[in-house]
Amino acid sequence: MIDVVVYDALACNSIWINHCKSLDIDAIIRAKNNNNNSLRLARKMVNKTDAVEVWEGEKGFEKVEVYESTFTMDNVAQPLRFVKFAIKHKDKKRTPIMIVTTCMDMALKTLFKIIRARWDIENFNNLKTECGLEHCFVHGGNAVEAVLYLIFIASNIMQLFLVRRLRNQFTVHS
Known part of the structure; x- marks a missing residue:
């Protein structure tokens, strides 16, 4: 309850x-x-x-x-x-x-x-602060869903790039 x-x-x-x-x-x-x-x-x-x-x-x-x-x-x-x-x-x-x-x-x-x-605990905290979703510019259900998918895809591509291409730049060498 x-x-x-x-x-x-x-x-x-x-x-x-x-x-x-x-x-x-x-x-x-x-x-x-x-x-x-x-x-x-x-x-x-x-x-x-x-x-x-x-x-x-x-x-x-x-x-x-x-x-x-x-x-x-x-x-x-x-x-x-x-x-x-x-x-x-x-x-x-x-x-x-x-x-x-x-x-x-x-x-x-x-x-x-x-x-x-x-x-x-807000679900879209990261999307609001990091991905420019502090304001919703589209209001139709399908449009909002499409924008969210595009943001997820862009975020995943960026993470993939960072991990695969720049990984050595972030590792600490002793």
Whole structure:
């Protein structure tokens, strides 16, 4: 049985959230800037509040400030939880991670670990970062499949070339 599902910003809508709730599954959804008015209002409300928790020296970060509120999304019956993690990196860069969740009682540290781990287990992580698939330029099922096959073929040919032709360049000689 599935207790919690984690998804990216594509699922940050009432249809997906209501579907999860109808199956008694909690949802943790990455939120981004979008056209959802209720989500925009929740983000604006959180930005005017003080952090509810601050974690110093959190694994690889200088500081993480956590902000949260509850809000109602259009066409969703129950209230939802909006959480913003404001991450300050050791190089002074800042990154926000915002989530919408139906998990009203889950610890903030647990939510943070879950949403950060989502990228590590995503099936197409390598394709997105290494093969230029961060945006899908075609949307028909056959077209997407053809593009993926071409990328797999190109990747395999590149690996074959590296192994067969440049292998000696990468071996360590003592």
